[in-house]
Amino acid sequence: MPHADPHAPDFLRHHRPFVLYWLARVLFSGGNQIKDVAVGWQVYSLTGSALDLGLVGLIQFLPRLLLTAVAGDMADRHDRRKLAVAAQLLQTLGLATLAIASAGGFISRELIFAIVLVLGLAQTFQMPANAALLPALVPLVALPRALALSASAMQAATIVAPALGGLLYAFGAPLVYSLTTALLACSTLCLMRLPDVHVPRTLQGSAWERFVEGIRFIRQRRIIFGAISLDLFAVLFGGATALLPIIASELLQAGPWALGLLRSGPAIGALAMALWLAHHPLRRSVGRILYASVAAYGLSVIAFGLSTNLWLSVFFLALGGATDMVSMVIRQSLVQLQTPDDMRGRVSAVNSIFIGASNQLGEFESGLTAAWFGAVPSVLLGGAATLVVVGLWTRLFPQLMQADTLHDAPDTARN
Structure with a gap:
């Protein structure tokens, strides 16, 4: 475990392993966001189908649903750094295939779906390995701030990358x-x-039994379970990312450059909030702050659905990104701070299912409801559903509302 002074204001800036991790996140997130713009616009150009846009998200989620038990177990038994590297190499090959197919003129809906499936498979193994790797690179007392700075890496890239991808798409x-x-x-x-931070581990039982142990660990801690399930359903219903190509082209009457701006919107707010939280960590009333942030997220989604102005739409998306960042930092801090190191891979794997369900499965839900009711009604219904979820969770998880700090939350209450 690194021994840098966690209280020095510039310790992260001078902590080389974290800087490398942070830079890797910037580059990966930027590339992934540009890819999402290209795939979304290309699929919609080829098919004109809102349902196909939703299928992109569903296809990415399926490997996570089927293989997360194996991925989490591998992250606890093997070198997490090497596992993350292998997963990213596979994604790099998949993106190179899309480049070659597009240049060669043999790109198709089916080929895009196949490559997206491969990317989802790789990300299934990458996410728990990456999440479990970070606590080994910084002192645990500094983890909430490191998580905020790590998230800022993703959001900084997300501000520039989608807009850049939308502009560059004009060149092919x-x-x-x-x-x-x-x-x-x-x-x-x-x-x-x-650096190599792998600690050899001998775990008992089968991979499935160990995965179930991770599920049981989360299930028995009501605050952790409430936090990640609240985020799951809020983003599942409230996410409108899959519909942005339709919003940009039909509602706002603009091209891929507008799609890039819309995709950058959430990241603008998220980056500002991440930087704020990195310098002003949440100390008290984290449960109430979490519920308030998710409710504000739902309201921002409704406002976005009602907007017909590009810049106003970007503003409401930025507001949603800021409030979602608060939820993410609280959720990730609770999970990492209150999970033993030998279980972080499995617990992170379970958490990745929640994240994948809220993001990729949420894209499918958005595409499906848009195909039934239209893009704008789908967005409005999603925002309203998020507010309903917040109301229900205040009753289902009162322990979460009462949580005061990230470190000493009374998370051992059982059903």
């Missing part, structure tokens, strides 16, 4: 996919330079 999909390939390759090189 091959250029966009080539850029994403290069960014992921550089991110992988940064991960390869991280």
Whole structure:
């Protein structure tokens, strides 16, 4: 465990392993966001189907649903750095294939879906390995601040990357996919330079039994369970990312550059909030702050659905990104601070299912409801459903509302 002074204001800036980890996150997130813009616009251009946009999210989620038990177990038994590197290399090859297929003129809906499936498979193994790796790179007392700075890496890239992807798409999909390939390759090189923090572990039972142990660990801690399930359903219903190509092209009457701006919107607010939380960590009333932030997220989604102005839409998306960042930092801090190291891979794997369900499965839900009712009604219904979830969770998880700090929350209450 590193021994840098966690109270020094510039310790993270001078902590080389964390800087490499942070840079890897910037590059990976930037490439991933550019890829999402290209895939979304290309699929909609090829098919004109809102349902197909939703299927992109569902296809990415399926490997996580089926293989998370194996991925979490591997993250606890094997070198997490090497596992993350292997997963990113596979994603780099998948993006290179999209670049070649687009340049060669043999790109198709089916090929995009196949590559998206491969990317989802790789991310299934990458997420628990990456999440469990961070606590080994910084002192645990500094983990909430490190999580905020790590999240700021993703959001900083997300501000620039989608807009850049939308602008570059005017020059063709091959250029966009080539850029994403290069960014992921550089991110992988940064991960390869991280120190070896692997601790050999001998775990009892089968992979499935160990995964169930991770589920039981979360289930028995009502505050952790309440926090991650609240985020799951809020983003599952309230997320409108899959519908942004439709909003940009039909409601706002704009091109891929507007799609890039819309995708950058949440990151603008999220980055501002992440930087604030990195310098002003949450100390008290974290449960009440969590519920308030998720409710504000739902309201921002409704406001976005009612907007017909591009810049106003970007503003409401930024507001949603800021409130979602508060939820993310609280949730991740609770999970990492209150989980033993030998279980972090499995617990992070379970958490990744919740994240994947809220993001990728949420995209499918958005596409499906948009196909039934239209894009704008789908967004409005999602925002309203988020507010309903907040109301229900205050009754189902009163322990979460009462949580005061991230470190000493009374999370051992059982059913």
